Amino acid sequence: MSDSATSENPEHGRGGTYSVKGKAYTRDTRYLTTRVTADGAEGYPVEPGRYRLVAARACPWANRAIIVRRLLGLEDALSLGLPGPTHDERSWTFDLDPDGRDPVLGIERLQEAYFKRDPEYPRGITVPAIVDTTTGEVATNDFAQITLDLSTEWRAHHRDGAPDLLPQRRRDELDEVNRRVFTEVNNGVYRCGFAGGQQAYDEAYERLWTTLDWLEERLTGQRYLVGDTITEADVRLFTTLVRFDPVYHGHFKCNRNKLAEMPALWGYARDLFQTPGFGDTVDFAQIKSHYYEVHRDLNPNGIVPLGPDLSGWVTPHGREALGGRPFGDGTAPGPVAEGERVDPAHTPLR
Numbered sequence: 423m424s425d426s427a428t429s430e431n432p433e434h435g436r437g438g439t440y441s442v443k444g445k446a447y448t449r450d451t452r453y454l455t456t457r458v459t460a461d462g463a464e465g466y467p468v469e470p471g472r473y474r475l476v477a478a479r480a481c482p483w484a485n486r487a488i489i490v491r492r493l494l495g496l497e498d499a500l501s502l503g504l505p506g507p508t509h510d511e512r513s514w515t516f517d518l519d520p521d522g523r524d525p526v527l528g529i530e531r532l533q534e535a536y537f538k539r540d541p542e543y544p545r546g547i548t549v550p551a552i553v554d555t556t557t558g559e560v561a562t563n564d565f566a567q568i569t570l571d572l573s574t575e576w577r578a579h580h581r582d583g584a585p586d587l588l589p590q591r592r593r594d595e596l597d598e599v600n601r602r603v604f605t606e607v608n609n610g611v612y613r614c615g616f617a618g619g620q621q622a623y624d625e626a627y628e629r630l631w632t633t634l635d636w637l638e639e640r641l642t643g644q645r646y647l648v649g650d651t652i653t654e655a656d657v658r659l660f661t662t663l664v665r666f667d668p669v670y671h672g673h674f675k676c677n678r679n680k681l682a683e684m685p686a687l688w689g690y691a692r693d694l695f696q697t698p699g700f701g702d703t704v705d706f707a708q709i710k711s712h713y714y715e716v717h718r719d720l721n722p723n724g725i726v727p728l729g730p731d732l733s734g735w736v737t738p739h740g741r742e743a744l745g746g747r748p749f750g751d752g753t754a755p756g757p758v759a760e761g762e763r764v765d766p767a768h769t770p771l772r
């Protein structure tokens with residue numbers, strides 16, 4: 423199954439993050455699939471300054487887009503709107519912005535941009551979403567396609583030295599790894615967390631750990647997931663790994679091991695975390711606040727745990743010994759753009 427496949431599963435609700443008693447969790451993968459493309463064939467031509475990426479730091483799917491935008495140096499071409507970490511059943515809100523409004527879109531709730539696109543929009547008001555600032559409407563919320571298009575359709579606006587996150591000669595392997603990582607890991611942790619019964623949970627847990635063991639083995643001998651440079655596959659795995667011990671291990675019951683007990687995966691995750699463009703997008707406080715406060719069906723009193731200790735994220739990982747060229751023929755991104763820095767109290771990076 424493609425990770426942007428259409429599904430007509432009647433159990434899908436708004437956004438898809440909920441459990442149904444006795445049932446396996448299924449993700450709603452019906453999106454606004456119009457794309458922002460260089461030729462504008464779908465009504466949304468790439469134009470620097472025209473679109474706003476709305477991407478909560480808390481959300482793993484949105485975090486992908488924030489990382490790719492930064493690695494490719496698209497900050498000036500595509501602005502970034504950051505809703506706060508929590509949302510109610512109606513929508514994500516811009517509660518971190520002055521007056522509770524996104525300074526570019528002028529809206530309080532992301533829902534307003536979805537309703538501009540379709541006043542009857544029936545599904546989840548999800549991040550990431552790319553909003554057309556000329557109309558105020560959501561152009562796309564197809565998270566899997568968004569990052570691929572940032573690499574390909576937005577190429578003319580990449581920074582000098584932007585890495586090739588989708589190397590053509592490795593494309594088949596990349597797609598295969600991405601497919602497995604999506605179904606078994608990115609979505610696999612949700613399948614554990616939102617399982618509606620013991621059997622569904624047991625099956626989800628087995629599937630998750632089968633693939634985490636496969637990844638542990640694969641990453642023991644190689645620095646990155648596909649080839650010897652950072653690719654889209656690393657971005658996709660990283661956003662799940664960085665949430666693993668703070669959230670998925672406890673809240674989603676993915677608790678055979680902590681990430682920190684898987685030597686290759688832990689080294690790999692720390693290596694990426696310490697690479698410009700990865701850890702500097704991660705806000706651990708917002709991540710914890712989102713999951714523990716929003717999923718009241720799993721955590722009725724909304725208590726946000728104080729742990730775990732995050733200091734390990736900045737310890738030496740030794741992965742350089744495996745070789746690899748992080749940015750291939752490109753270069754690391756420069757400092758984080760003004761106004762986009764993660765609150766220093768929410769990260770161990772200094």
Ligand SMILES: N[C@@H](CCC(=O)N[C@@H](CS)C(=O)NCC(=O)O)C(=O)O
Nearest residue numbers: 436437438481482483546547548549
């Ligand atoms: N919509 C996509 C990915 C994006 C997504 O789920 N984002 C979550 C936050 S991590 C969201 O916006 N949820 C709001 C909702 O479900 O109403 C999916 O469910 O596969």
